[in-house]
Amino acid sequence: MKTLTSAFLALLIASTGTFAFAHGDAAHTKKAGPVKKEQKDWGIAGDAKAVSRTITIGMSDSMRFSPDKIDVKHGETIKFVIKNSGKIMHELVIGNKKDLDEHAALMLKFPGMEHEEPYMAHVAPGKTGQIIWTFNKPGNFDFACLIAGHYQAGMVGKITVAAR
Numbered sequence: 001m002k003t004l005t006s007a008f009l010a011l012l013i014a015s016t017g018t019f020a021f022a023h024g025d026a027a028h029t030k031k032a033g034p035v036k037k038e039q040k041d042w043g044i045a046g047d048a049k050a051v052s053r054t055i056t057i058g059m060s061d062s063m064r065f066s067p068d069k070i071d072v073k074h075g076e077t078i079k080f081v082i083k084n085s086g087k088i089m090h091e092l093v094i095g096n097k098k099d100l101d102e103h104a105a106l107m108l109k110f111p112g113m114e115h116e117e118p119y120m121a122h123v124a125p126g127k128t129g130q131i132i133w134t135f136n137k138p139g140n141f142d143f144a145c146l147i148a149g150h151y152q153a154g155m156v157g158k159i160t161v162a163a164r
Contacts, residue, residue, distance in 0.1 A: 036118060041096050042141040042159075045118035046077035046134035054079045057157075059123070061086035063150055065143070068157035074138045074164050080131040084123040090150065093120040094133060094143045094159065104144070104151040111148035138163040 037045045055078055058066040072078055082092045093100065107113065116122075121129035138161045145155040 038118075039136075040119065041099075041137065042094055042119070042139070043133050043135045043137060043161075046079075046132040048079070048132055050077040050134065051079040051132060052076050054081060056081045056083065057092060058083050058085060059090045059092065059145065059155070060084070061088055063145070063153040063155040065092070065145075065155065065157045070157065070159045072135050072159065072161050074161055075134070075136060076161075077132065077134040080121070080133065082121050082123050082129045082131070084125055084127055084129075087125050089122065089124055089147060090145045090155070091120060091122045091147055092129070092131065092143055093117075093146050094131065094141065095119065097142050100142055100144050100146065100151070100156075104146045107146045107148045107151075135159075135161045137161065 053072075053076065055070060057070075057080055059082065060066075080092070084090050093103065095103070119131060119133060121131050123129040141159045141161065143157045143159060144151050
């Protein structure tokens with residue numbers, strides 16, 4: 001039974017992305033080197049040279065983002081500067097509601113899991129992080145803090161990508 005449980009856990013982790021256990025309030029540092037570019041429903045990792053606009057997003061221990069509604073144009077590359085004014089770790093993850101719901105459920109089961117993708121930033125208390133993202137598909141998307149309990153407390157926002 002122990003082997004079966006271990007195998008299931010390994011399969012679950014492998015199927016949801018690259019994870020290592022140590023999330024919580026641990027510091028996260030972006031790895032040096034090229035960003036993994038993978039097309040998602042909500043866009044693709046952007047290049048710093050292509051940034052057309054910078055948007056600053058604040059997050060705090062009140063479990064809110066400011067602003068929590070963002071409008072961008074189809075094709076725009078945005079540099080998000082994410083500032084954590086709180087006393088605990090927060091993150092900002094861009095996605096669609098279905099993916100964020102699934103990821104949030106995993107975070108509740110495995111609150112210590114660490115993960116890094118170009119559409120997310122983990123920001124320690126009093127620190128600043130960033131995401132550079134190209135919105136190459138129009139639509140309505142979401143962003144959230146998926147640290148266990150934060151999403152459930154309403155730490156979410158909306159991104160509207162207007163068609164050309």
